Amino acid sequence: MNFSELFGNAQWVTCGSGCTSPVIKGSFFIEEPKKAEITICGLGFFRLWINGREVSEDKFVPVNSQYCKRDLTAFEYPILDELSYRTYAVRYDISKFVIDGKNDIRVILGCGWFAQQKRSAEGFAKYGDIKLCYKIDAENKSGKKYTFVSDESLEWKQSRIIENNIYFGEVHDMSLADELTANNDFQSVIKAPAHETQFFVQDCPADRVERVIKPTKLFDLGEVSIYDMGENISGYPVVSATVDGADITVRCSEEINPDGTLNFDSCDRGQIQKDEYHSAKKGEECMPWFTWHGFRYFELTNNAEPVRCEIVHSNCAVTSSFESDSEMLNWLYDAYIRTQLSNMHSGVPSDCPHIERLGYTGDGQLCCEAAMMLLDSQKFYKKWLEDISDCQSIGNGHVQHTAPFMGGGGGPAGWGGAIAVVPYEMYKIYGDKETFRRYLPKILRYFDYLDSRSSGGLVCREEEGGWCLGDWCPPEQITICEPFVNTALYIKQMMMTKEASEAIGESETAAMLEKRIEEKKQAILSAYYSPQTGSFIGDAQGANSFAIDIGLGGERAFNNTKKKYDAADAFDTGIFGTDILTRVLFERGCADTAFRLLTSTGKGSFYNMKKQGATTIWENWDGERSHSHPMFGAVTRYLFSFILGITQEKDSAGYEKIVIAPQIPDGLNRTSGHITTVRGEIAVSFVRTEREMDFYVTVPQKAWFTYGSDCEFELWEGENHIHIDFEE
Template sequence: MDLKVRWIEKGGDFSDAAKVRKRVFVEEQSYSLEEEFDSLDSVSEHLVLYDKDKEIACGRLIDLGGGAYKLGRIAVDKEYRGRGLGLMLVNLLSEKAEEKGATRLLIGAQTRVVPFYEKLGFVPYGLEYMDGHIPHVDMAKCLDFKDCRWLMFRKNAEAFLARKTIYLTKKVKSAVLRICTLGFGEFYVNGQRITDDLNVPAWTNYEYRDLSKIHMPIYDTLTHRVYYLEYDITSFLKDGENALGVHVGNGFYGQHESRNEGFTRCGDLKLAFSINLIYEDGELERIVSDSTVKVYESYILRTNIYFGEIQNLNNEPEGWNDAGFDDSEWYPPALADAPKSILEKQECPPDRVIRTIQPKLISKKGDHSVYDLGENVAGYPVLKFPEKSRANETALLRIAEEINEDGTLNFFSAGDIHRIQQDFYIHNGKDDSLYYPRFTWHAGRYFEIIGTAEPLEFRVIHTDIKNTSEFESSDDLLNWYYEAYIRTQLNNIHCCVPSDCPHRERLGYTGDGQIASGACMTTLSAKEMFKKWMKDIADNQDRFGGHVQHTAPFYGGGGGPGGWGGAIVIVPYNYYRYYGDTDVLREYYPNMVKYIEYMVSRCEDNLVVREEEGGWCLGDWCTPHNIILIPEPFVNTYYLIKTARITLEVAKILGINKDNEYLNKVIDDCSKAMHDNYFDEKTGSFLEGIQGADAFAADLGLGDERTLKNLVDKYTQIGRFDTGIFGTYILLDVLFKNGYGELAYKLLTNKSKVSFHRMRESGATTLWEEWEGRHSHSHPMFGGSVEHLFSYILGIKNTEGTVGFKDVTIAPADIPSLSYVKGSMLTENGRITVEIDRRNGETRIDAKADDGIIIRRA
């Protein structure tokens, strides 16, 4: 074979490439000419391989911008296959992209050849899709860490230290560190911490694990993703010798002690990094992680995201992260494989210390002290031993949400005695040493210290998200509900994941997250967090079948296909409503359709009756006393209809028509099944109205005029909730939406045993997981209706036909018994403030907004 290579620039004559593509894709694989040749050909560089003068193979390269290049239309004539030409094409296209500054290579691969591209370092992600009549999967390859070696200390290490000595012989103009640790990392240059970021990189569905062995087995094919961090370290460098220091600890990646869901650690801790230097004379240099890095055991003997840490600061090498340190007794690193995952820069905010609290000493007996923080929060106490304390003195810290009558801590709600959050510190004898966990956080209101150490402060920690809203009213309980939700939600955002609770489970349950997503977007600066979490949800959707896991990132956990899986539709749609971002709808529309198809596959007679074998198939959750009367198929079919309608609306917004007939049929067939199986023609109710059943139906427009009337009559009579996390939100939403604001308000503020009043009267400062308060006392899911405080009680709504709160209509619910309410929310376009005063026999509404926002009155 006399092989020749020819490149064709953009706009050039690519007819030889077209000949190969016509033979391979049109004649052999039956693509039409219209499918094969598209508008991208004119903006692509084309590559053709020849045997003498005969064109035999080709490919194209497209600059997508931002350092991303897409390889495509890679074809080899049939008689030349098996000679390595496909590999040559990919390598030549990749090299050309790198010459142009590519940081990321993309390809849409036919599913059958995914293993070929995997061998070349490409990683599959997202759903399988049809390109013409052939299934494809998108793949990516990150080049930011090219030539970087992945390094580890030893197998099963809880934490380790690493350092790299760097010599600079001339002035540096710019220095950028790109670093990835699996799990969490702390980063230093010349002894100084270079960032106040905590619990980074953000938690993801890191790498492949065999999910068939967990307690509720999963056989799905998921997407795996790892984030790296980028820091400007120019100001930390000096002439001569410098040192990069890294401390790596388990985090979620290496967590192995909590096995409630049957999970073990993802893998052994590792790191990789590069430092890109630009000298003042213009010279470029790139320093990468390699065998010259030195590693050593950490002074942290145990670090666990759930259970806490054991630290012996006597074992911390003094100055280990500074220049001039003698690391001759340190070890060369072990080499590790790079993660076979999508590797990309973290754009979402990190965890940080947000504020501090001064703990109050409430009891002391000998060396046993108990402190009260005054509120249920997430973070950790910072301890200090008294001056002149001897080395090897110890302190044990334990934290809980509740306290017993005898003054001892009650650990039950935060995980019981089997999962106590605790830290154990061994003093190094130095008066200036501070003691706090490095790779976890705790949550609770009370903590105890056994030993002589004392708390300097409690650092409140969560993802760097702020409360951007205000709410106050003449009703103290309504005010408490708002404040408790804000505190609970912030407690539950770590590593850019909205969790169910900040202690016992710490998981990104999709059901909890979707039902509170509107409240969170209304009140907090959560845009970037949700952008990351939507990606987590999509990463945990089965590539081929569309099944959505109950937690994202996936870490096991029970749930149901509707309230939990429906997050793949509801969260992006809410994101669009709040932020006006159509790109998000376009990105996740295929996931929405795939999810609907999955739900239909779990139907019998058009009712959703099952999820995955061996797992749960919940409907509503946390109804009073956990007695669930409302049938699971009813709730899950409600969510199928609801999400199919949203998907149909999204299709209309995007101008997509191909799925309309299918979606309309799903809606019609399932609506008929709901009516035929659950509607009582004599009474007009569904399931006798149990646990909000008529609210679920009315929200879909099912039933007749009696359905809503029966709903109103029932809750007027009982005056309390009998619903779970989904039913409570849906009930209040239906009442507010249909003009029954007074009744919705009375339910929100009712004083029965099934109420927020009960939580408040029990001394709670956060929302409970269950109405009875048996388990977690920091669960945001019952806070979903904080959204209603703004959309209905204050009346701030997008004007019909608009999104993003650039054009709003103020239409507060009629609630005569609420005499005063004032609040504001910060939107993408500015702040909107509403004040309503019903005192003195008249109603006064004052609404204002920042410039650029149109305000209308209903």
């Protein structure tokens, strides 16, 4: 909708130059109020008070989006695409906050993404300056209706927040901390320019404080002390001064050095997460308002003490569980959940919560199925899908590497292919045919784009002067070639799209895709398959698995892969290869090999992270850069779909036809877990001894259970017990 449809005759207003976080004050009068609702947009972020009471616990609203057109020449590589734009507003019922007579309304603004002032990665990304608009619709007990809007009658003054930046942190002047009660020193607001965009009311879960942790003091280093959260999180320390007039500094990092000082190797040394609080009163709590940090450890000046640490992320509940007698699998599940949640902020699944903080379409498409299975995230991903769509070129169908677009490297199918993968997974996990139907034309436009960037049938380039990655972050230098990876991923995405197209009755589209799939398969066979060895590119970094996954190579290629990884002590694969290899092994009944890789102890292993104290998943197998990157954690979904066997028939979506088909590897004798589907909870547990095995399966409707080649049972709604005696 356009501005007037949402806000009527409201005006955008702002403050004087030099202030990036004002408090904007106004008033409105209602006799005997019955109900009231506010529609509000404060860019970049806002917090709202009515009569001194904060209206919501939401943080970092409105959610991030591709707000409006801006100069893209400041980014590190050229983007000439014409994109689409949207801005979200938030709607709150404020009935319980409104009083009879004069009401006070105050809003504090922060830069957020819209008014980002500085950034050390990818380039300057500012859309515009901070601004506010709102409309209040109210009714009193007599039925009289009221409308109040933001206009030039509002007033502003500097809030306590002198500087605020998503990447670098905040500076507060605590002597100004009376901004919610003060009535002096206010100035008239200034009318702010409008921006060209479409407006939507936010329906995506906002960030909230989801947990609170009491930090542990590790070291007193004289002027500062070092504290440990016990886990790597996203959020911030809440601290209080121990003396009046304290100037407090807090710095955050993921790691510490042997001497107890903070280690910034897994961060960006030019972008230290730091908050400063000046002139704080004794006992006064201080915390950032418009940013979060990604950290485990923090450094605090010794004129203050920690009160608590607030863990903040999008309000997406964990709707799954997993526990087994494998310490490594337990760690993998816990680490993935913690990492994924730490990377869900302001409606965007990010790569990391502390360095780039961007919605990379590569990381996002890899992890979307796991997140949809294990978290209450349907609305979250539906919103992110709109971001992906907004970042598709109107001219040629190209999809950016980040959504909303904020620069960032990547490649064709592995990144832009998110526009095909996310709608497909929403169809499979939630049974959402309408979302897939709506996005199908956009998916096909992207496929046409990939064809336009192909040579000899292989996807071999993207935009001139830009990136064109294939796989990413293997433990050694990349040897699997980019055109092979991108073409294999493109074929897989067409296979997904063909399946979902058939489900919605798009038979002509499915037939067209089948023809294109076969053409691309022949191109891969011609360019990369060796009849002498039976492998693709010598099975470099999981290459055979990419081919097997799209129906190429046959038993010979698979046997080569199984033999190679039966002898391996770790993964040698990147983010896509790790996921595909693990799935290919499970799908072909090689649970033992897949389990050994997931629990392996070599360089490219999750154990290598765990043994070094990691509580979240790393960006690189060796620990270089970020220590909170969910992309390798995409394999966590296979603990549920293969080991516990919670799956559905091939032609099923939204778990309409549930199948429980556990694959239990040697060395795993006890496992339990559940997921929550649109049809209800599905739970599986098993215990195995030398002589027998017991399964306990809870399903929300009739389902089928299969184990091995000769064990098949119909399951009834509710709890089912299946006993297998091996001696019989």
